[in-house]
Amino acid sequence: MTRMLIIGPPGSGKGTQAERICAELAIVAISTGDIFRANVKGETPLGLEAKQYMDNGDFVPDSVTNRMVRDRLAQDDVTDGFLLDGYPRTTAQVDELDDILATAGVALDVVVQLTADDEELVKRLLGRARDAGRSDDNEKVIRHRLDLYREQTEVVVARYAERGILAKVDGLGDIDDVTARIMDAVKNA
Ligand SMILES: Nc1ncnc2c1ncn2[C@@H]1O[C@H](COP(=O)(O)OP(=O)(O)O)[C@@H](O)[C@H]1O
Numbered sequence: 001m002t003r004m005l006i007i008g009p010p011g012s013g014k015g016t017q018a019e020r021i022c023a024e025l026a027i028v029a030i031s032t033g034d035i036f037r038a039n040v041k042g043e044t045p046l047g048l049e050a051k052q053y054m055d056n057g058d059f060v061p062d063s064v065t066n067r068m069v070r071d072r073l074a075q076d077d078v079t080d081g082f083l084l085d086g087y088p089r090t091t092a093q094v095d096e097l098d099d100i101l102a103t104a105g106v107a108l109d110v111v112v113q114l115t116a117d118d119e120e121l122v123k124r125l126l127g128r129a130r131d132a133g134r135s136d137d138n139e140k141v142i143r144h145r146l147d148l149y150r151e152q153t154e155v156v157v158a159r160y161a162e163r164g165i166l167a168k169v170d171g172l173g174d175i176d177d178v179t180a181r182i183m184d185a186v187k188n189a
């Protein structure tokens with residue numbers, strides 16, 4: 001049973017690694033970005049609200065994101081563990097998650113921070129823009145998302161470091177190697 005977060009700048013490989021780690025640990029992956037994208041595609045009210053922010057590389061407002069995560073974490077499949085990818089990204093979201101987990105009487109086991117330098121991140125994201133055509137993967141929006149990560153999400157990482165549950169993992173190099181590094185971090189948590 002593992003309850004964990006994966007945090008890192010856009011392009012650091014969170015989604016790729018989340019899928020692999022969840023398969024290994026038999027826990028559910030919850031990606032706020034994926035949930036938002038599915039809602040945009042389905043043209044739901046949530047998707048219609050989120051789209052403008054996502055296309056500009058801005059965060060969807062905390063009130064909207066927090067409600068969505070609260071609802072998702074109330075479902076039955078999270079009782080055997082979960083990995084959150086892309087949440088929390090702001091300190092208000094940290095507070096919300098603390099409240100959700102405290103109410104459920106559970107705690108996080110480990111927070112993995114995936115690191116990579118900006119040059120590599122921009123290269124990967126521009127590659128993804130060419131291949132997959134995600135509407136938020138163009139250079140201007142990419143730079144903005146990196147800035148937001150530095151401005152808002154690095155303090156989130158610091159909060160978990162203070163609690164002694166942060167594991168910093170190098171996200172550069174072979175995908176299998178990165179997965180092995182994360183698995184080590186989880187085992188040693
Ligand atoms: N926790 C969150 N708070 C606010 N907005 C979010 C959150 N998670 C995802 N989003 C929205 O979805 C977009 C894409 O998220 P995501 O797929 O996680 O990006 P990446 O993995 O490239 O960092 C973000 O730029 C933002 O607009």
Ligand SMILES: [Mg+2]
Nearest residue numbers: 014015033086
């Ligand atoms: Mg992602």
